[in-house]
Amino acid sequence: MSYCCRRLLSVFPASRFPVWLRCIAVFGLLWLNVGGSFGAVHEPASARQSSARFVRVSRHVAPAAKRTSKAKAHSSGHAKKTTTGKARRRVAHKRKLQTSFERPMHVSQLKTKHRRQMARNAREPRAGRRPANAAAQRHARTVTAARANAHSPAHAPLRLLARCGYTPKSRALLRAKAVYVVDERTQTVLAEKQAERIMPIASVSKLMTAVVSLDTQHALNAPLDVTDQDRDYDKFTGSRLSVGSRLSRHDMLHIALMSSENRAAAALSRDYAGGRPSFVAAMNAKARVLGMRNTSFVNGTGLSPANVSTARDLSRLVAAASRYPLIRAYSTDRAQVVRPGGRHAQLSYVNSNALVRGGDRSIVLQKTGFINEAGHCVVVRMMVHGRPVDIVVLGAPGPHDHIADVARISRWLRCSLR
Template sequence: MNKQSQIRKILILLFILLSFTVGGFVFAQEDSVNREYFINLDKATIAKGYTVAAFEDILKLSLAPGILSEDTGVDVWEINESVDMPWNLDRVSKIYQFEFRNKQAYDNQKPFYIQFAYNESSDDYKQVFFYDKNYSAWRPLPTRDYPKEKFVRSLIHLPFARIVVLSNPDVLAIGKASWYAYRGGNFAASPDFPKGSKLRVYNTDNNKFVDVEINDFGPDRNLHPDRVVDLDKVAFKKIASLGAGIINVSIEALEIKPDEKGRILGSPETGAVWEPAITAKSAIVMDEDTSEVLWKKNASSTLPLASLTKLVAVKVFLDTRPSLDEVVAYSIKDEEYNYEYCNKWESARVTLNDGDTLTIEDLLYSALVGSANNAVETLARVSGLDRDDFIQKMNEEVKNWGAVSTKFIEPTGLSPENVSSAQDYAIITREVFTHPIIQKASTMEKYKFTTINTKKAHRIKNTNQIIFTNRYNVIGSKTGYLDEAGYCLMLRAENAGRKIIVVTFGAGSRDTSFAETEDLLRYGFRNL
């Protein structure tokens, strides 16, 4: 053995001995993908308490006295391999995994703090998540964000876990707060957290805080994009003078209630998953500009499409180049076609009497805004085409577009024999919305008109609730429902010049239809 080898061995032995004198053995190593850190904690060390600080203090495990009962090794890994992450959240840290080698040393009834540094600053709400194999999902931990220091602290009660810091781009945690006079207590209004949720609101200028319960919705982010919450006057006074008007705040969630869809800040109660959880029978997300399919479920299955039929009927009618100002007379016989498929009280219709006069524009908007079945039949009658020829034209049109699984036997969607697939209907959507009137009518919240002969006022409300939220730039929509079809919905939206088409067939309820379509829309824009 040469002299250099002997010196190297002596230095390694000294390092090991020094490590043990401070209560444990420490080493860090790297493989081709992940980095590993290890420390051995002896009884004397754990009795005093010890903070395991791994990878340049990025992750700290604060093991206070009493957390561990026996000596144990602690492994920490920096995970650099590919890992599926929640589709609706942003990763702002690396992924780490820790483990106590001696599982009996830890009493999981005694939670301990972890401190976790993150890379990217944002005003979005951040939480530490751990991966739960039981649900194949990432589940959140109680978390407080320290944005100036760029770290979060969480409580955990697991002897091993894979963890990451994720931010929610749909929830604002750092920004402004104002006040209002309402119930006179520790309450707040939030556009992000459901009623009943409890938040700790910090005035970041003086570090004072107040705990509040959410009892109202607001402020409107379209008007106040940096407003986190609005505080009740009583709560506001506990952290600032009323004269301040607007203050800088950050929030910590103490309790988050599920929303009306049973979700926690947009994710299932069982945790955040890598793709939307869609219960609709069939669905598709398509990039309108490239026709790339971004997500699909049973997209080629042929199913009833209900009132989504109406968009094709209106497109065929508009191709006859009518004058929208033309006045036509309504015939009660028009709606009798509808009753071949449903009872009179079941049919969505605009209430008109035989001989009532109105413009073609009124009929078009009644058909698309209010999904009025009788208005569609009147359009078919006044189109200049025989009704059978009109329906045949609908079938020819969609075949020419490439929607080969689609078939219509009547123009309204009341027949369950009107069928299509989600993939076909995405193709249909792209073609139909080349007409500006269809785009305008399908996204209009309300429409009103007066019959010309009787001067009777009619007010029609759009059947798609999503367009009332103002959360998205919706540039096309249509709802549909039949017992045989379930709830169907097409949504077309634009963001930063890119257009997405979402189609869902066969959802179990209207609320589910809206919620799942929104999820798919967000998924699509995040994956363009």
Template sequence: MIRKLTALAVSLALLCSSALPVFADGLPEEVDETVAADISAGIPAKSYILMEASTGKVLSESNADEQMAPASITKIMVMLLLMERIDAGTVTLDDMVTTSEHANSMGGTQIWLEVGEQMSVNDLLKATAVNSANDAAVALAEYMAGSEEAFAELMNQRAKELGMVNTTFKNATGLDADGHLSTARDIALMTQELLKHPKITEYTSIYMDSLRDGTTGLVNTNKMVRFYEGCNGMKTGTTDDAGSCLSCTATRDGMTLISVSMGSTTSKERFQSARTLLDHGFASYSLYTPELDPSLIPPIKVNGGQQGSVGVKIDSASSNIVIPKGGESQVQQEISLAEELDAPVEPDQVVGKVTYTLNGETIAELSIKAEQGVAPLDFKFAFLLLLRGFLGISQ
């Protein structure tokens, strides 16, 4: 009966949603431009952060390192650990997971998994990402680690690796627990890492779907995926301790932003916070990719090497730069390059840098590296060179 009622509710929502104003779904209407212009106003949250995903550049923040209960935003770590295992081939989306008594016992939002019921990883991931189902998240946690307690240890280990220094996980659901804490900055780092697995947005961007041949309806708890242009995830969270929280991602014009807000009083306020932060980011910043003329960085002379020079390259791994919108023409670059090197030269050895400035402020420094290694000149190599010269053999 519960499943049928759930599916009926979703069907009614589908029929009526087009006629409902945006605010009826808990998402505020367009933020007033004067509010968006002042980022300190219009963000009803105890802490927040706005980050550009590809560079990790923080564009705005307030109390971003204050430890707070993260509620179901916790499930971002569940999804991250799952996607890492899927990409590694140790778990597949078609794997079937059997529901334990512990997973069945979860309160809060759930899909009413029955003890012994089997469901695919694909469907459990969908239930976790879209519906924030606690029982689905725990079933996945147990499948990956054997128990929720063991999985929490994996969560904390991965958090440490990501530099989430103010985070401690006690469970896989985000249900309030003593010591289960995180921060807006740590959640942004976790979200940034999850975005490195593009397939996840196929789940987090779903607004409505169903499971069990249509008998269990799913409606995304993150209304931004429907009502905010470019939104593709990530995760809501609500508990008594946490209030209303949201980690939200959106992409426009090739730039992806991550907004995290924690401790809002209502669901509407968390969506207002996300919209204000994202609007500010997209209105104020853009990604700039430097195009450096290769002729400006010629090969460098190498003394005492088996080659007389070495080619150079720019460290392209960090070539995107976040700049104020419209500032592309004002970006200036300065090249610092070694005039010559002594062998040996190691592959990827840093031999210089390009400094980019905007209005006198350094906005990025990119390393210039050796394209390949150059071994030192030794007797054997020198003898071969002399022999080739004597015999008229070109290199």
């Protein structure tokens, strides 16, 4: 201020201006200086905000680097002063206005942003870095799904129900010595009775004969003759297929599975590289592959009581034979006419299973068998509400007991597995 007064006195020299005029000029200058300072100190908040807006808008026309640094400094300083919710919203709105006026970032700024993002991604946990947590999460999801399914009727545990007639009293009505019922999809055992007992299996052996014959991949349309070697020298049973008859391998397999024709099965076992001993060895090797540890074969017909197995082992054979479409089709065919030549122009065969002959289409594979030592036997794959179930019945005493046992078990299944 003293400098301004000296300048003013120099402008008004004493030689030309009187003293009183010079004093008025000095006091006027002092008045203006004091009033301006007081107005700056007591400036209203609205005016300061208007000026701040003016300064902020003017900053947006500055170069990109200066504008970014000033905006950060302004926003950080203002954020420290504001603590209320409204103040935070105002700061967020101001930042939004600032970013709306910004120009595209420089290449160096983009690289810096990219490096920061990569560093954040590196610090974040990944699924492959913590297998224990991932396994725990999968286990938790499995447990949750299991708990949900436990309360769902569609996922209820498979079992035969008492309300469907499966009671200790009804189980005692099964006449067979050994019974085994298993759900094929889940391998759930639904019923069993002496399932590990080793017993003769009679013509159920023909299922393995069919499996080994198809595995050789011989031409099924090729003819096959019945010779004297195909006679039954174990039980001395007769056959409608006389010696000298000629049928295709197709027909031999068909009547062996459907009607349990012994000479047809014997001809198939003889028609093998190495003869019948090699065929029997292949049958036993296949049994080992399928896990049938308590099973043994000595011929392809099952007429020998030395062909033995268990109900549990035979369920494995049923599962393996079901993979062959021809075995499924031929074993469940109701009737077949063959033309062996010779004195018989044609022969009519029917299915040996009374349930199949009666039109039970739920049976998709079956094989019956009987010799005195084995009793009456049958194995069945049955579709119960779209679910494959294997039934093995061995050692039934009467000629109809094995079929009656299967019919009773099928009623339990249809009611229980809804």
